[in-house]
Amino acid sequence: MTEPSHRQGYRIGEVASAAGVHVETVRYYEREGLIVQPKKPHLGSRRYPEETIARIRFIKHAQKLGFTLKEARELLLLQTNKTQACGAVLHQAKIKQSAVLAKIQALRRLEIVLARLIQDCQQEYPNQHHACPILECLEADDANMDDLLTDAEE
Amino acid sequence: MTEPSHRQGYRIGEVASAAGVHVETVRYYEREGLIVQPKKPHLGSRRYPEETIARIRFIKHAQKLGFTLKEARELLLLQTNKTQACGAVLHQAKIKQSAVLAKIQALRRLEIVLARLIQDCQQEYPNQHHACPILECLEADDANMDDLLTDAEE
DNA sequence: CTTGACACCGTACTATGCTACGGCATCTAT
DNA sequence: ATAGATGCCGTAGCATAGTACGGTGTCAAG
Known part of the structure; x- marks a missing residue:
């Protein structure tokens, strides 16, 4: 774990493995509006805040409790x-x-x-x-x- | 509703509407081994026991609690x-x-x-x-x- | 300076759980 | 006896929630 990267935020691969999902799933959730895609900096790759990891973990849990992605989105909206x-x-x-x-x-x-x-x-x-x-x-x-x-x- | 039919069991359409699903769903559950398909009598259509309706209702509830069909099948197996x-x-x-x-x-x-x-x-x-x-x-x-x-x- | 690991992006494919459709048989009420 | 509903059966299509893949770019270490 290279600590310094986390000070500027997590890269998509780090987010995915921390949340226990595939990179493609992170992108899928971005497309579905469950998490926000950070702006791409002029140099380097997108940096995600820690909250994104928590949101993805929440979504996975909610699904296991019988909520759809739509319902998970609604629950997350309450937070937002x-x-x-x-x-x-x-x-x-x-x-x-x-x-x-x-x-x-x-x-x-x-x-x-x-x-x-x-x-x-x-x-x-x-x-x-x-x-x-x-x-x-x-x-x-x-x-x-x-x-x-x-x-x-x- | 012709009452006498229930004495010999329910026809598939009756099962479906009693359980709140489509006829096709009943057949799908038969194929997936969640309910048993009654033997076709030499005359007339298949007759389902009341239990089939209960099983389908159970499955629908279990899904809303975050169980997959596979898990619902396992739960039903405990009963069986x-x-x-x-x-x-x-x-x-x-x-x-x-x-x-x-x-x-x-x-x-x-x-x-x-x-x-x-x-x-x-x-x-x-x-x-x-x-x-x-x-x-x-x-x-x-x-x-x-x-x-x-x-x-x- | 090039090799490898990611990132980025788009498209296509997959699994689960239905849902629709087409065609033929049957059965039921008029 | 015949029309319309229902049953039966097979195949195809759909929505949700991913997953895979191919191509390109970028950066960092050897």
Whole structure:
């Protein structure tokens, strides 16, 4: 790791490896407006701020939580616009909060069923199995939840 | 809706609309081994059990929670093999439980940040903002968590 | 001063998860 | 009995999210 380069910012290859993605992915995210492409200096290559690495890492995590790139962009926008556009931020934040809570609820129900299943499998006497309703456990008890989880005209 | 059809099972179109997907999606899931295609009777069309509808609904929910079709298939397999192959089921169930718990942790941290952001936006005096570290909140405090969220050779 | 590592840029290809389309068979209501 | 809906089956196309590739440029070390 050559420390001096980081004082002026990271080069694209450094950003990519620090975030655990390919260089092409960084460029793809630039094209998709998820990160900003720094201006090209007259001499040398583009330098990215540390924040770019954090943004890419955030995006990868968000995807694993069932968010699309579009939704990740919306979440990142909350960060970017925090200071201005308070009304819009409030609206988006509330929508995303509902979605997050709905996901948590569903995952908790799934976790309970999995925990029971694990218990059953470790049971000495295989007869004492309780019902492990995997199929049903993700069904929304709130009929609304279905929409909250869905990426729509939010 | 002609009630009697349900006594012998659902036709593919009925399955699709009950599960909120297209007929083609049902067939796609059959090809991918997520649901079983019932044998074609000598007269009339294939009849699907109610369970098929539940399986498709489960799959759609699982996707919204960041699981791939492959992972959904693995979760469904736990249901199917509950009675046999206890060792394998136990192994898979534990893996999936870890993944679910990791997702819940990350979503909780995101929710906290969103809640704070919402509070800030509703604040009378815009100076009293606290830090809302959206970018950082999904970072795993456990270095292991990253892998748990990832669909790998589980 | 040239060889190799990146950077830059554009285009093309890939995997996943559907979605549409065409053609024929069947079945159902009038 | 016949029209229109539905089923069946195969192939093709599409959106999302990358991934690969080829060519050129630039810089830095040997």
